[in-house]
Amino acid sequence: MSPLALPPSARPGDPLSAIDTPALLLELDAFERNLARMQAAAAAAGVALRPHAKAHKCPAIALAQLQRGAVGICCQKVSEALPFVRAGVRDIHISNEIGGAAKAALLAQLALHARMSVCVDHVQQIEALAAATRAAGSRLDVLVEIDVGQHRCGVDDAPAVLRLLDALGPHAQLRFAGLQAYQGSIQHLRGHGERRAAAALAAERAGAVVAALAAAGQRCEVVTGGGTGSVEFDLASGVYTEVQPGSYVFMDGDYGRNEVAGALRFEHSLFLASTVMSVGNGERCVLDAGLKSLATDSGLPGVWGQPQLHYVSANDEHGIVQCGVDGGVDGGDVARPALGSQLLLVPGHCDPTLNLHEQLVAVRAGRVEALWEIAARGLSR
């Protein structure tokens, strides 16, 4: 190896203590239980599972999901889909609108290699997709996104859907496949009852559009949506034919704060391994993991298994930890971790944390089993 190459952060067989930090760990036993639980719940409900790959951006995970019965995956951006197509995934839904000729051209190319679908909520998007698929000689499935309460993307009602179907009509290579009805703001409502009520409202809105389209003679083959926070309700709704959860494979600090009442529970499988890099004059505890190693948009990370340690501040490359029981800090009542100690952090928000890393260190029973490439990291176009 050249002396100027960066050594890997870990090697298969290494104990956790040998991992060079910061490094993102995937605890395989918990991860595999999460995959099995979600697949079993979808199968029991007779609803298709199309997990969202924006959470993991990792082809090895997508292939593990497909192997267990997922019908395909979702991606949020066209460029994000590229490494999954390369890895052999053959059914990808872009769960988003796309703008511009460059993105439409790339999507039309991908559609030569995999069954691709995409959302629209404006006739201008349809015209761009039509031109690009015509040029590439490819076909696309098109879903109309409807707004079921998030007020982000999507049209409001069945007449607006029908106007878009009129625009699709002349383009034989664009097939209407159904509706996307995603309500992101439900996912992190904390109470189980309030999440149930909000999910019921979203499903009711989606169902009303489906019924109005049926009355107009238009069948929706697919109604897709849902996330980790709403999936138990989406599966039982009778409206969704397909669900798109992503974070369930990992869980994170934010989802960990949701109240869970049903049988569908998921475990933390994602950890950021960090090291105490400074203790100052013996009175502080500074970690080597900050804003550039974990996302803080949904709160600071927790310290796994050590509730007396509080990660209280993230700088670019430093994390400040205070020590104390019952929310007390640095009261001298608990021992500070020693210089060089390794701590495992639970990131507040998994999706943008994965987006900071090149690799997942897959571990089992305290040993490194494999390194998995986060191949779609940074692909936001």
Added chain:
Amino acid sequence: MSPLALPPSARPGDPLSAIDTPALLLELDAFERNLARMQAAAAAAGVALRPHAKAHKCPAIALAQLQRGAVGICCQKVSEALPFVRAGVRDIHISNEIGGAAKAALLAQLALHARMSVCVDHVQQIEALAAATRAAGSRLDVLVEIDVGQHRCGVDDAPAVLRLLDALGPHAQLRFAGLQAYQGSIQHLRGHGERRAAAALAAERAGAVVAALAAAGQRCEVVTGGGTGSVEFDLASGVYTEVQPGSYVFMDGDYGRNEVAGALRFEHSLFLASTVMSVGNGERCVLDAGLKSLATDSGLPGVWGQPQLHYVSANDEHGIVQCGVDGGVDGGDVARPALGSQLLLVPGHCDPTLNLHEQLVAVRAGRVEALWEIAARGLSR
């Protein structure tokens, strides 16, 4: 080109409108003026400029800084330094403590190719550096970090510095080069007067340690520290021999909120190009740039040149923009940007935003001039 390759986001000669978004732009005229202003201020003060590369992570920018007179660069992590050494940078200070044998070994390897220095605040770090340099046959400069008010890393006083010098003594390959005295929490104090007062206090603390060491017969060749928010005071302090500003090359929303009173002003040169990807039923404005394209730890981005547009919420891959004058939102008093419009955003915090991207699109006079690799992106070990 393989149909499964991702096309570049832009090509030299392209107009801005042809850039595939999200894409990080560097406005070269403003950037070059920023470099010249900082270099001129350091030269006038007779203080060495060692810009911090953690802000840009981009070898092309480091080489531009060195060409104008910078004595070297800072990096915050050992792995971060690797692409700069590869690009020919021959003087790098790791402005941080490092822990563990793997990092010490990599640093000792880099020191065979470039003059490297690093901070310590504990004898255990010195022992790891001594072992690694002995094994590699290389030499390192070592700076003791002192805490001048941030209470992050660093020892408190001259006796603690002298204890570390005793530990350095037996290791001829480790040379004591001086002190690092960085006070990060000063940088974003808004008022010019309060920043001046806080910087004076930090410099006073550093000066007291320097004087106490001199009284003990120990000269400090280098006293390094300072950032974009404090640099005008650091340059005038008579204590710092070297300054480490990073963000001045770009500026960002957070630094833009600092009150500036002196002659040393910097311009926004960093923009995230984004596109309106959805307008829903014509009543909304959703951008294709969210948490995965820009850092929000120091606030949401501003919309450049359009004060009537307000970026109010960031999802993973969506940005929600509201429209209105005088802080009003969606009051119907201003026109919404059309679907497909390109907006330029000013990120709230430059460092972690650069860390999300592979490339900077360097532009001048409305045209793409070059693509610069952000080669140290993601290198946090």
